[in-house]
Every structure is written in structure tokens, then in C-alpha cells.
Amino acid sequence: MSSLSIPPPLLRASPSLTAAAKWRKGAVRVRVRTSVPALDGDGGCAGSGMEQQHHQGDASGSAGKSTLACALSRELHCRGHHTYVLDGDNLRHGLNRDLSFKAEDRTENIRRVGEVAKLFADAGTICIASLISPYRRDRDACRALLPDSRFIEVFMDLPLEICEARDPKGLYKLARTGKIKGFTGVDDPYESPVNSEIVIKMEDGxxxxxxxxxxxxxxxxxENGYLQA
Incomplete structure (x- = not known):
């Protein structure tokens, strides 16, 4: 997982909405960046997932981002928090189906998702976003949408060999042989986060x-007071 963003305490809501959602004023938008970007979800949680990203890779199901997204959403739900997962692959079947994987379309993809996530956050819902966002400027733009430390980036910093070994769709292999173009970390750059609030790494190998x-x-x-009632 790689980043989280926190919604405001519904300052722009009407009095009736504010009263109804007062308990959610600590809601958080969660945005995840893992060691390799994923093109779809995994982990058996329909409609949710986290895009995996790595400074050297980009493959579906490689770093367990969707599994992590589901686990986080489940834990938050058990604690009484409303959550919603924005999965990059699902969004490309609907909201962003007109976009390609060219650099300019990737930027627009992230911009749209950032705006949607902000709406969820403003409504007091914890939004977990799982996306391919290889460019630092695009992530910074999303962070700017949610000021006051309401955007929390979680970086799953896993070794490239682990990600390639977990490549269930064989996307790395296709990219290495030139059958997939514009593959993050192979023939398209991935700019590692420099200000992630949370970094997840391997432990004892x-x-x-x-x-x-x-x-x-x-x-x-x-610890930072984002889940207070």
C-alpha cells in the first residue's frame, strides 16, 4: 500500500449533513503505492484493490496491493468506519475508459481519480485508491487537492525480483521481450516517492x-488522530 489522504471535517456540508456525519469527521482517504503498479485487483475482494508501484516495475498482482487494500478496508469496516476502494483497473472500464497508457493520459487518469477521491473524503468516507501513478508530479497534484495532511502516501518498497516472481499474468515477461510498450520500470520511468508518510518493507527477507x-x-x-470519532 502506498498512500493515504484525509478528508476535512465536512466544513462545506449543510447543517443536516454535518449532524448526520459528525462521527466521521476523522475520515481518511487512503492512497496506496506499492512496489509495482498493478493493472487490476487481486486477493479475492471484488471491486477493490491497490495499485502496486515500484521504482523498477509495474505488474498486476505482483506485490499484493489488492490484498492489502482489502485487508485495510476490512479492518476499518470492523472498527465502524465507512470505506470505499477506488481500483484503477475498474475505473478504466468506466470513468477512465477513454484513456490510454500514454504519459498524458496517465496524468489525466490520476487527476480524475484524485478529484473523485476528494469528493469521497469531503463526504466523510475513507477512500482507498489503487492506481498506476508513476510520475511524482501527478501524485503531488493529488496531495495538493487534500491539504492539511489529509493525503497519506504509503509506499510498499519491495525488491523488483519479488514483484517479477509474483507476476501472475506474465506482464513483466511480455515487457522484457518488447511485446508490451510503455511498461513502468521497463521502458517507462517510475519516480519513487520522496515524502511518503508510511513505508512498508520486507522483514528478515x-x-x-x-x-x-x-x-x-x-x-x-x-497515532495521528485520524480515526477519532
């Missing part, structure tokens, strides 16, 4: 479990 990664994010949110 092992990848943390989804629950452990979700707990790391939850601990950050709790």
Missing part, C-alpha cells in the same frame, strides 16, 4: 502479511 501491513497503516492513522 520476508514480505509482511496483509494483516501486518494493514495494521502498520492503522497504527499510523490511530
Amino acid at each position: 520476508e514480505c509482511p502479511s496483509p494483516k501486518a501491513m494493514a495494521n502498520q497503516v492503522l497504527c499510523y492513522l490511530e
Whole structure:
């Protein structure tokens, strides 16, 4: 997982909406960037997932981002928080189906998702966004949409070899042989985060479990007062 953004305390809501949603004033938008971007979700959680990203890679299902997204959403739900997961692959079947994977379209893809996530955050919903966003300027633009420390970036900094080994669709292989063009980390750059609030790494040569990664994010949110009623 790689980034979170926090919604405001519904300052622009009508009095009736504010009263109804007062308990959610600590809501958080979660945006995840992992070691390799994924093109779709995994982990058996329909409609949700986290895009995996890495400074050297970009493949579906490689770093467990969707599994982590589901684990985080599940944990938050169990604690009484409303959540919604924006999955990059699902969005490209609907909202962003007119966009390609060219640099300019990737920028527009992130811009649209950032705006949608901001709407969820403003409504007091914890929004978990899973996207391919290889360019730092695009991530910074999303951060600027949610000021006052309401955007939290989580970077899953996993080794490239782990991501390639977990490449269930064979996308890395296709990219290495030139059958896929514009593949992040192979023939298109990935700019690593420089100001991530949370960094998830391997421990003793092992990848943390989804629950452990979700707990790391939850601990950050709790310690910084984002999950207060």
C-alpha cells in the first residue's frame, strides 16, 4: 500500500449533513503505492484493490496491493468506519475508459481519480485508491487537492525480483521481450516517492502479511488522530 489522504471535517456540508456525519469527521482517504503498479485487483475482494508501484516495475498482482487494500478496508469496516476502494483497473472500464497508457493520459487518469477521491473524503468516507501513478508530479497534484495532511502516501518498497516472481499474468515477461510498450520500470520511468508518510518493507527477507501491513497503516492513522470519532 502506498498512500493515504484525509478528508476535512465536512466544513462545506449543510447543517443536516454535518449532524448526520459528525462521527466521521476523522475520515481518511487512503492512497496506496506499492512496489509495482498493478493493472487490476487481486486477493479475492471484488471491486477493490491497490495499485502496486515500484521504482523498477509495474505488474498486476505482483506485490499484493489488492490484498492489502482489502485487508485495510476490512479492518476499518470492523472498527465502524465507512470505506470505499477506488481500483484503477475498474475505473478504466468506466470513468477512465477513454484513456490510454500514454504519459498524458496517465496524468489525466490520476487527476480524475484524485478529484473523485476528494469528493469521497469531503463526504466523510475513507477512500482507498489503487492506481498506476508513476510520475511524482501527478501524485503531488493529488496531495495538493487534500491539504492539511489529509493525503497519506504509503509506499510498499519491495525488491523488483519479488514483484517479477509474483507476476501472475506474465506482464513483466511480455515487457522484457518488447511485446508490451510503455511498461513502468521497463521502458517507462517510475519516480519513487520522496515524502511518503508510511513505508512498508520486507522483514528478515520476508514480505509482511496483509494483516501486518494493514495494521502498520492503522497504527499510523490511530497515532495521528485520524480515526477519532
